[in-house]
Amino acid sequence: MNKFSFLLILLCLSACQYISYNQLIPLVREATIGLPDIELSEDFISNQEFSFARVDLGKGANIIMVLHKIDGNFYTWISETGEKVVTYSGKVVRTEGLIHNIEIFNPDRFKIFSNAEHIGIFDVMLQDPQAFIQQDFSSKLKEGQEDLLILEENISIKVLSFDYTNLYWIEKKRGKVIRTKQFIHPKLPILSIDFIYKY
Amino acid sequence: MKVFRYLIIFFLILPNISEGSINDYIYPKSNYPSFSNSGTIGLIQMPSARMLPSGSIAFSWSDSDPYQRGSFVGQPFSWMEASYQYTDVNNALYSLVPEFSGDQTYKDKSFDVKFLLLKESEFIPAVAAGIRDMGGTGVFAAEYIVASKRVKNFDFSLGLGWGSFSNYGMSNPFNKIDDSFRERDVSSNITQGGEFTTGYWFSGKVGIFGGAEVFLPNMNGARLKLEYDSTDYESEGFPYGKDSFNLAFKSVRQPRSNFNFGLVFPVSDNLHLKMNYIKGHTISFGFSLKLNLGKKDPYIQKNDGPKLVQNSRAYKVVTSKSNTNLYKATLLNMNSRGYPLRSASLEDSTYKVVFSQSIHQSWPRASGRVLRILDAISPDDIDTFELGNINGGLGMYKLTVDRESFSDNESKNYYKLAARNIKTDPYDFVLENYEFQPTVKLPEFFWKVVPTVKTQFGGPDGFFFGNFRLSLITEIALKSNLSIKSQISVGVADNFSELTKNSDSILPHVRTDVVDYLKEGSGLTINFLQVDQFFKPLKNKNVYAKFTAGYVENMFGAVGGEILYRPFYSNFAIGAELWRAKQREFKQLFGFRDYETTTGHINFYYKEPRSKIIFSMKGGRFLAEDSGINFDFSRRFKSGLRMGVFFAKTDISEEEFGEGSFDKGWYFFMPIEAFFSNYSKGAAGFGLRPLTRDGAAYLKHSYNLWGVTEQSNYNNIARDWDSLYE
Numbered sequence: 001m002n003k004f005s006f007l008l009i010l011l012c013l014s015a016c017q018y019i020s021y022n023q024l025i026p027l028v029r030e031a032t033i034g035l036p037d038i039e040l041s042e043d044f045i046s047n048q049e050f051s052f053a054r055v056d057l058g059k060g061a062n063i064i065m066v067l068h069k070i071d072g073n074f075y076t077w078i079s080e081t082g083e084k085v086v087t088y089s090g091k092v093v094r095t096e097g098l099i100h101n102i103e104i105f106n107p108d109r110f111k112i113f114s115n116a117e118h119i120g121i122f123d124v125m126l127q128d129p130q131a132f133i134q135q136d137f138s139s140k141l142k143e144g145q146e147d148l149l150i151l152e153e154n155i156s157i158k159v160l161s162f163d164y165t166n167l168y169w170i171e172k173k174r175g176k177v178i179r180t181k182q183f184i185h186p187k188l189p190i191l192s193i194d195f196i197y198k199y
Numbered sequence: 200m201k202v203f204r205y206l207i208i209f210f211l212i213l214p215n216i217s218e219g220s221i222n223d224y225i226y227p228k229s230n231y232p233s234f235s236n237s238g239t240i241g242l243i244q245m246p247s248a249r250m251l252p253s254g255s256i257a258f259s260w261s262d263s264d265p266y267q268r269g270s271f272v273g274q275p276f277s278w279m280e281a282s283y284q285y286t287d288v289n290n291a292l293y294s295l296v297p298e299f300s301g302d303q304t305y306k307d308k309s310f311d312v313k314f315l316l317l318k319e320s321e322f323i324p325a326v327a328a329g330i331r332d333m334g335g336t337g338v339f340a341a342e343y344i345v346a347s348k349r350v351k352n353f354d355f356s357l358g359l360g361w362g363s364f365s366n367y368g369m370s371n372p373f374n375k376i377d378d379s380f381r382e383r384d385v386s387s388n389i390t391q392g393g394e395f396t397t398g399y400w401f402s403g404k405v406g407i408f409g410g411a412e413v414f415l416p417n418m419n420g421a422r423l424k425l426e427y428d429s430t431d432y433e434s435e436g437f438p439y440g441k442d443s444f445n446l447a448f449k450s451v452r453q454p455r456s457n458f459n460f461g462l463v464f465p466v467s468d469n470l471h472l473k474m475n476y477i478k479g480h481t482i483s484f485g486f487s488l489k490l491n492l493g494k495k496d497p498y499i500q501k502n503d504g505p506k507l508v509q510n511s512r513a514y515k516v517v518t519s520k521s522n523t524n525l526y527k528a529t530l531l532n533m534n535s536r537g538y539p540l541r542s543a544s545l546e547d548s549t550y551k552v553v554f555s556q557s558i559h560q561s562w563p564r565a566s567g568r569v570l571r572i573l574d575a576i577s578p579d580d581i582d583t584f585e586l587g588n589i590n591g592g593l594g595m596y597k598l599t600v601d602r603e604s605f606s607d608n609e610s611k612n613y614y615k616l617a618a619r620n621i622k623t624d625p626y627d628f629v630l631e632n633y634e635f636q637p638t639v640k641l642p643e644f645f646w647k648v649v650p651t652v653k654t655q656f657g658g659p660d661g662f663f664f665g666n667f668r669l670s671l672i673t674e675i676a677l678k679s680n681l682s683i684k685s686q687i688s689v690g691v692a693d694n695f696s697e698l699t700k701n702s703d704s705i706l707p708h709v710r711t712d713v714v715d716y717l718k719e720g721s722g723l724t725i726n727f728l729q730v731d732q733f734f735k736p737l738k739n740k741n742v743y744a745k746f747t748a749g750y751v752e753n754m755f756g757a758v759g760g761e762i763l764y765r766p767f768y769s770n771f772a773i774g775a776e777l778w779r780a781k782q783r784e785f786k787q788l789f790g791f792r793d794y795e796t797t798t799g800h801i802n803f804y805y806k807e808p809r810s811k812i813i814f815s816m817k818g819g820r821f822l823a824e825d826s827g828i829n830f831d832f833s834r835r836f837k838s839g840l841r842m843g844v845f846f847a848k849t850d851i852s853e854e855e856f857g858e859g860s861f862d863k864g865w866y867f868f869m870p871i872e873a874f875f876s877n878y879s880k881g882a883a884g885f886g887l888r889p890l891t892r893d894g895a896a897y898l899k900h901s902y903n904l905w906g907v908t909e910q911s912n913y914n915n916i917a918r919d920w921d922s923l924y925e
Contacts, residue, residue: 081502129223160224161417186224 038062040194051198053077055085057098058189067197074107085193090168090177091153092184092191100185101127112151112170112177114141122155126185133157147172153182160186226352228420233412233463233471234259234487237331237339238270238284239311242426243459243475245364245408247356248327248347250315253277254493254836256867261485263477265289265436265451269662271887272489273842273867275834276810278315281844283865283887284308284332285662286339291437291447301699303660305437305446307338308889316344324348324355330400331362338436339363342401343408352416356426357409361401366431366457368404406431412463424461424475428454432478455479492840492873501925503877505568506536508575519578525550526635528576538569541589541679542633550577553587553628559878560839560870562588562910563618564922566598574606587626588910591733591902592680593743594628595911596767614923623913625767627739643676651688655717656887660700666693666721680733683749684901686726693721704857706893707794709754709822713891715785716753724787725750731902741766741911743904751900753787755780755822763802763904768913772804772905778898780822798822798898804905808914811835813843815905823893825849829862839870839882847895855894862895864888 038044038054051067055077065077065085074093077085083097093107105123122135136156144150151168166182174197181192222229232249235241238259240249251257257272265288272282284307291305313329324346332339345358358364361371362383373380383403410426432438432454437447456479463473469490475483491497508514518525522545533540533554541553550573559565566586573584584605586598604620630636653666670688677683695718702711729749736744746760759778766772777799784790800819807814811834818828827850833843846863853860866886872879909915 126224129220131221131224133221133224159221187227 038064040196045196048196048198052196053085054194054196055079056192087177087193090170090180090193090195091166092182092193095184098185098188099128100187102185103127109137110153111139112141112168113175114139128187133159141170144169148178151177155183157186162186222352225416226414226420228465228468229352229414229422231420231465231468231471231489233422233424233473234261234270234272234485236261236263236266236268236475236477236483236485237311238268239272239280239282239313239329242356242410242412243424243461244428244430244477245356245358245360245410245426246313246327246329246331246343246345247354247358247412248315248319248325248345249354250274250277250280250313250327251489252491252493254838254840255489255491256840256842256869257487257489259485259487261473261483263475263483263485264481265449271865273865274493275842280311280313280329281865282311283889284311284339285656287662288338288436290440290449290451291444293446295446300446307332307336309333309336309339319348331364340399341365345408352414354412354414355409356411358407360406360408360429361403362399363431363435364408364429365404365406366429368406368431371401371403371405373401410459420465422463424459424463426459426461428457428459428477452478452480490869492838492869493836495837497838497873499874499876501872501876501878504925505571508532508572511575514576515578518576519580522634525577526637529573530635530637532572532576533569536568536572538565538572540637541628542630542637543635544633545581548581549583549585550581551585551587551633553589553633555589557880559922560872560880561919561922561925562596562916563614563919564878564925567923567925570600570605571609574602577602587628589626589628589679590910591731591907592628592678593733593735593908593911594626595908596913596916597624597626598622599624609924612924614920617923618917618920623916625739625741625911627735639679641677644673645676646671646673648672653690653693653717655698655713660698664694664698664717666695666717667691670726681731683728683730685728687724687728688726689723690721695721702893704893705855706823706825706851707796709782709794709893710891710896711893712754712785716787719785720753720787722786724753725789726753726787727751727901729901733907736762740764743908743911745902745904745907747900747902750783750787750789751780751898754783755898756783756791757781757898757900759799761802761900761904763908765905765908765911767911770806770808770914772802772908774802774904776800776802778900780898796822796824800897802905806914817897821847821849821894822896822898823851825851825894827895829895829897833866838873840867840873841882842867849895851894857890857892857894859890859892862888862892 040054053065055065056062063079065079067075068078069076073089075087085092086094088107088110089112091110093104095101103125109120109122111118117138117140119138122137124133124135126133137153139151139153142150142152149170149172151170153166156163164183168177169179171178176197177195179194181190184191232240235246236244239246240251241247251274253274253276255274259270261268267287269285270282274280286307288305288307293300293303293305309332311331312333313327315327317326319325326346328344331341341360341362341364343358343360343364345356347354347356371380380402383399406429408427408429413423415421415423437443438451440447440450459475459477461473461475463471465471469488471487473485477483514528518528525545526543529543529552530540537558538554538556541555544551552573554569556565569586570584582602584600584602588595599622601620605617608617649670649672651668651670653668655664668688668690670686673685675683698714698718700714702708704711727750729747729751732746734744736742742764744762748758750756757778757780761774761776763772763774779797781795782792784792798820800817803816805814813833815831816828820826827848829845829847831843831845833841835841844865846861848861864887868882868884871881871883
């Protein structure tokens with residue numbers, strides 16, 4: 001059920017009690033254009049004490065997650081409301097607290113730097129509902145604009161007939177993923193993340 | 200042989216998918232049953248034994264020539280589906296009098312009901328029995344028993360049908376029980392419509408129907424449907440034009456095939472689109488929209504947590520120095536969080552606080568949030584909080600809380616343990632008993648502007664008429680228990696000009712002039728403007744009273760009052776109300792019409808604790824001066840959704856009452872907070888009567904005592920202890 005449907009129903013049905021404007025206006029906004037983006041302005045970035053990621057899960061889900069822990073290439077990001085995302089070189093390999101969560105059992109198969117096309121299989125446990133799947137992947141690095149490289153990761157989940165492409169923007173100088181768009185779960189919309197490293 | 204060819208093709212083209220939870224991804228949304236063209240859960244034209252989850256409400260619409268059908272469906276229990284159908288029959292005029300009908304086609308209204316008799320298990324199918332068109336004219340009357348079994352991605356259904364489901368009928372197996380099942384004599388049941396005619400149920404020939412719903416792999420929950428249709432299209436509706444009935448004008452194409460095919464495409468879990476090929480020559484289409492509001496926070500997780508007190512330690516140092524400091528800190532922190540402090544008193548180690556609130560449906564949640572504030576700011580030597588709640592200036596409930604227990608159980612949300620150390624009592628509020636009485640400048644003025652919609656569904660002039668309005672709602676509090684409340688609204692857009700039907704009632708027109716009220720009241724109106732005073736006439740007796748005067752509803756002004764006895768620990772309440780009412784002018788401003796009357800009722804309420812059914816009875820003299828009883832059954836769900844049905848019988852004859860025979864209808868209230876991330880008490884209500892008549896009409900005065908005193912009942916508090924720490 002989305003809020004737009006509810007709004008339509010409400011306008012047709014409300015007969016006895018009321019929805020007030022202070023509820024209606026944000027509802028209309030959320031239903032039509034989504035919640036406002038958190039803008040990564042220079043001021044905003046400089047006011048943050050720690051490294052953080054702006055995570056966008058589509059309409060109405062734009063959150064800031066703070067870098068909580070670094071363990072090799074594993075970065076753990078947590079939000080104020082308890083969601084947790086673990087990335088491995090920028091790829092989301094484990095989540096907690098989302099509506100649907102995942103865990104990739106062999107994240108080290110993911111490589112951002114490879115001379116040729118890199119192919120393999122990810123073993124993935126989907127949660128909510130729980131199911132084990134395998135993802136065939138092939139990834140290839142391309143030149144991007146200015147000082148960026150773009151990693152294209154093509155993934156195929158055969159059992160679900162689901163093919164898609166994840167993108168990773170890599171800063172040449174530091175070799176770090178600074179932006180990504182990736183599907184992490186069949187029941188979630190595409191996830192966009194901007195990584196801001198403050199070290 | 201053609202049949203078998205269809206079946207073989209149908210089953211062979213579909214892959215047999217491996218089992219396991221991966222099926223939840225291959226066949227998403229397959230747990231949600233789909234709707235038939237008759238508006239209820241089923242196959243294409245025929246029903247199945249599937250049900251929506253308890254607490255669901257739904258709307259379904261379909262176009263299958265010659266019918267366009269809108270259906271409202273409610274699932275009050277997991278074992279019961281109830282629905283109301285409004286069907287536009289395109290081959291018949293509205294009435295036998297062409298001048299009266301104009302271009303209007305025949306509109307049929309009916310109630311359907313289905314009961315789950317047996318739940319599905321590994322080897323046993325779900326079995327349900329249902330009755331179609333039980334409260335209408337019988338144009339679509341049918342009964343059925345159907346079984347459904349899910350096997351992998353196939354959901355098979357097989358059933359027996361009576362009445363219009365009995366095509367190619369065979370002998371009725373119930374004949375062996377009683378000979379009365381042998382013949383289906385519907386002629387004896389022709390009435391004004393609206394009666395629950397039972398005499399012919401499950402009688403006559405029996406037809407067999409069946410089919411399957413097949414979930415398509417990796418198609419976002421899309422499903423194919425195939426069915427064998429046992430509808431007897433020679434008896435349903437008006438199949439042969441004038442040869443069927445005088446008001447019909449065109450014959451209906453009879454089926455070329457009894458096999459129907461369909462495709463359902465779920466846009467989301469709740470919105471389904473469908474297209475079917477039925478009767479061998481007709482394409483039908485439609486959609487359904489459902490909401491499952493049975494559970495707590497069904498759609499949006501709340502991010503409206505308690506606003507914790509900062510600098511708790513510093514507060515405690517300051518509040519320990521004087522009672523005044525404590526009172527002021529309490530006032531500041533409670534009022535800023537939406538829990539107005541009404542009075543407070545520190546007595547030894549017990550801190551007594553009185554508050555009101557209009558944010559939370561759950562009283563434990565509201566109380567829990569106040570307790571957190573008190574725990575954060577009160578000196579450590581206070582070991583007990585006594586929390587009194589008031590509404591309309593009247594004491595509602597009192598919680599005596601062991602501070603240590605409340606605090607210790609908070610971090611792990613052991614609300615059950617905390618609740619064991621909370622004593623819940625009835626409460627009489629006496630302001631003078633409290634040392635601190637914050638000054639409230641009277642009169643207080645509250646207002647808000649809200650959008651509202653006046654609607655009329657299912658009338659003879661069309662399915663939907665609406666008037667989008669802006670309403671100014673005000674309240675002037677003269678005292679804590681005395682206020683003037685109003686709603687003044689102005690219409691922005693409407694389609695009421697197409698309404699034409701005038702009242703044909705022989706009773707005083709207390710409701711049937713609704714078209715005049717809608718049309719003349721499409722501009723500026725005073726919806727209500729009334730003075731309310733609430734009081735408790737007897738001390739410590741759980742007796743509540745209200746006096747009201749003014750324009751209490753759109754059609755009537757009144758002077759009168761209500762009294763209610765609601766024992767705190769009981770599931771029942773009993774009360775009475777008496778009004779002198781005068782009919783308002785159609786414009787709904789300050790004027791009146793000539794009709795006035797005295798109306799009054801004895802009201803009885805009972806809440807059955809296991810089923811959570813609220814039964815209420817209103818017996819007495821109604822607005823049209825008829826006497827009788829109104830019965831109302833409703834059920835409240837954890838989310839706050841309430842759905843119910845009502846009917847009334849008074850001392851007027853069926854002829855005096857007119858079409859419909861007696862007053863009846865259904866309603867639901869949807870909690871608005873279900874669709875937001877913050878808590879609120881608001882609800883969007885919707886109710887529908889098949890016909891607006893004058894019999895059994897009662898005064899709709901706002902702020903009735905049953906609603907105002909909701910929290911003055913132990914069970915209404917105890918049901919929500921799980922939200923104490925939310």
